[in-house]
Amino acid sequence: MRRYWYYPGCSGHASARDYQRSVALISPALGLDLVEVEDWNCCGTTAMTSVEPRLSVVLSARNLALAEEAGGRADLVVTCNSCYAILRRAQEQYARRREVRAEVDEALAGIGRRYSGTVRVRHLLEVLVRDVGLDALRERVRRPLSGLRLAPYYGCLLGRPRNDFEDPEEPLSMDRLLEATGATVVRFDRKSKCCGGALITTHEEAALELVREVLSEAAAREARAVVTACPMCQFNLDAYQAKVNAAFGTRLRLPVLYFSQVLGLSLGFGASELGLGQRFVPVGGVGKL
Amino acid sequence: MRAVQSQVPGRGPLPVVGEADLDGKFVVTVMELSGEDGLLGCIQCGTCTGSCQLSSWMDYTPRRIVDMVRKGLAREVLASRAIWYCASCYYCTVRCPRGIKLTEVLYALKSLALARGYAEPGAPAPAFYRTFFEVVGRYGRLYEPGLMIGVALRSGFGRLFRLAPLGLGMLRRGKMALLPERVRAVDEVRALMERVSRGLVRR
């Protein structure tokens, strides 16, 4: 078993509990030991960064410091694209901007903590594709999802701004992972477009247009489901689908799954233990494979 | 993608400004706060606008915002609608041919608008950001019911009613915790926030 520190993020304990359940199921099966960081706090996300650009840096720094204190030189794994981008942004700002570093160091010292910049922040998708490896995944597939057409949706923050994992324009890791389960991955030009998650509560009208953009292409390409790697994206595409249909007269009915759930299905886990029931657009036949 | 429309900004042309109205220090403030000192190198190509999925909702396009910042049109920028439409998707940032991290600049502008009181208190985005801030200050983590109610208190109960079905739907699907989770050392979180936000917590 390979040990990682795990940062579930706020949604992991709320709107994305089904995501967490599926992660908790598949990771031991794949030799991953994900240990939740004790007493973590909100990373700050876009909202706090907009209130004050350094706020999410210092909030994230506490989480990073906690992972470092926990020791073992293990990587910090996240499952939310927003947490991923915000934690990495904190690291980048801390490393590049001297004044930010001073402020963070001082603030952390004030609460008796220290961040040294050694912990690596990684998305679970990266860990699966790189550490576990596609070959190993393929070997463990018990129920190949042959014939299932899936649209991989990456959203904004897995590859943007730049990082050492994904391409900002044409990410591919989830394509490869889903192919490994035996599913058919459809071409998806809008796979890294924005779904408007950050605006859905404040500018719903605008955000719904973006949701429609993403879902319409997935539907046009005859995908049976959209697959995401982020609780924000999942929630937005799932919970607002009815509103999109109402607003634009569309008839979209696309279940929105997490990649961990799809992987779980192929590994042989059942739909309900993977939390497939917990969504607005029912999974229908997809879960019965 | 919105229906194709060449939408000339709703606000019409920039207000005529006298030299005295231009805040020469504004660009420096923005560069310092955002850590993005490349603003002066913008070539006004509009790649940012063309890459932004929210451009057509904005009163000033992202490119124009950059130039307005450089020229010192501080009031117009901070009171603009454009900055609140940024979804932080980072497309402009990765595509800007001059490497300007515009998303960072927009964070800074939103923050300045809040701090300098340009953002109307009832406007949805500022209300959302302020509430989010308070909720995290209280619990150390996000608490969705708290966020919803807080936003409603700020921007009118009509919103709460509109949000209610969604909240119920979430509850039913086990997607919302009824009771807040609190970070044990929430004092630590509060101390950190207090330190960086310079008093915003109380605003």
Add this chain to the structure above:
Amino acid sequence: MSEVRIAVYVCHCGTNIADKVDVAGVREFARRLPGVEVARDYQYMCADPGQELLRSDIRERGINRVVVASCSPRMHEATFRQVLESAGLNGYLFEMANIREHCSWVTEESELATHKARALVAAAVKRVRFHAPLEERYVEVNQKALVVGGGIAGIEAALKIARAGKKVWLVERGPSIGGKMAGLDKTFPTLDCSACILTPKMVEAAQHPKITLLSYSEVEGVDGYVGNFQVTVRRKARYVREEDCTGCGTCYQKCPKKVPSEFDGGLSHRKAIYVPFPQAVPNVPVIDRSNCIRFQTGRCGACEKFCPRDAVDFEQEDEFLTLEVGAVIVATGYETFQPQEAPQWGWGRYENVLTARQLERLVNASGPTGGKVLLRRDGEFTDEVPKSVAVLHCIGSRDENYYPYCSRLCCMASLKLAHLIREKTGAQVYSFYIDIRSAGKGYEEFYTRVQAEGIQFIRGKGAEVLERDGQLYVHAEDTLLGAYREVPVDMVVLSTAVTPAPGAERVAQIFGIQRGQDGFFLESHPKLEPLKTATEGIYIVGCCQGPKDIPDSVAQGAGGAAEVLSLLTAGRVQISPVVAEIDAEACSGCKVCVPLCPYSAIKYDEERGACGVNEALCKGCGTCVASCPSGALSCRHFTDEQIYAQIEEVSSL
């Protein structure tokens, strides 16, 4: 050595020095320095009367060392050396103290400037005592030349040299000469047909008795130095004997294997045995081994069977030639940015998104559609003509994510293509640009003409091309309107950046050429020596030095020929005696210095067990001297003794 008798001259340089430095004070100071016989100050040392002072002092007062305190040695060291020689004294018994650029021009206070001038003079006086006479030497120049790269720039250079009666080898990597120009349709700003003006030059180059064309060949290595290069050329196996082939074309008619044509940017097919385009020079096919059925499976052999001249030879092997030449012109051209690296512009994703070079083939009468601009569907051309086309400028250029520089010729190329599309199809053409850069003779006029043809100019870079319901849209800001636009079009043309040619790095290494940050070859002076390189006798012309249009490439080709001819005609070259020396006794043979030398001037001699310096290649940069752990290396005119004397003195004041 006889007694050292030094003369010191302090120059006023009009007011340039004298305004800041107390020249009389410096003179008096110098007079009292050990070994100084004469010290003078004068208005302009470089002028005739100044020079005369030197000469008469040398002759009449037995002066045998000279120090001039004036400007930079880059200005006048050579001048004063000649004055010494003309008075019968070796020119290296001379030292210059730079009290202008290093002193009067950069020091605020007069007193400090004077102090610094004294220090510099004292140091020069101390140093010059250790100078030794050195002899300039000359080497003969071989009368043949080599041109590498057979694009328009290389062809022009080869022709100019050949017409002057000198022998030229023209080495081209591809199967034909002609370069990128061979693939263009009409050329801006005059819209003359590219092939019509290029083909006669290609033919002349092939037929000129003084030119030997080595196509399908590459340079593998270079030895020697200016005037005397030995160049190894690999003649890649064509599998067709050039001397027997008549160019009848039977082989490629019979060949069953289709391969996407590089020349047509993948828009048509060629065969496994092919000539890249009908007007190719030489008109001799090559077999592309990796696609040939016979080479891959052992079967087929159709070309061999049908060739009426028995010219196909599957057994042919690469050959190596060694050429002896006096000078080399490198004209290896450019490549264009491959937009599959940038999916946002849709190339490779949507089949009606084309690069400008692909479009050049479409509008060309000898291209895949016979000159018609047609839409594609499922990999094939339809007979449908686009009703609207967007031309996107600056794709990959002026962009820190790809190439930060301006590619210079693509604005004009884009305007030309906009015009040709409009002319051929009547389509609504949109030009998405950041700035129109039309600096060139007749260029702005061309822009005006294209504007009048009704092209829609949108000032804003095409940010993205996205398809919706089968329709392409260009997303951009119309910056002059301040509006976001999604413009529906049937076809998109990407004017992609001009980039260094593939393999440029290796060419640079072989010829000792430096490359700039952008990857293009670096000239030795951006203004005054635009065609020279860091290695004497090696010149660069055309787009290998940076993006440029045909007129500039041709002008450079001719300029390169002039450089070569002046070198060859002079017949001999002077070699500076300021070079590194190796004390073979002291050399341990560790070879640390060998890879450090930027000019590849040091070779290890197995027999002697020591390294040796090729004086013709050495530039006296001193890198090796500093690296030698045994202290066996020294540099003439920059000996430890000389340098320490100077440093000690300058730092003791």
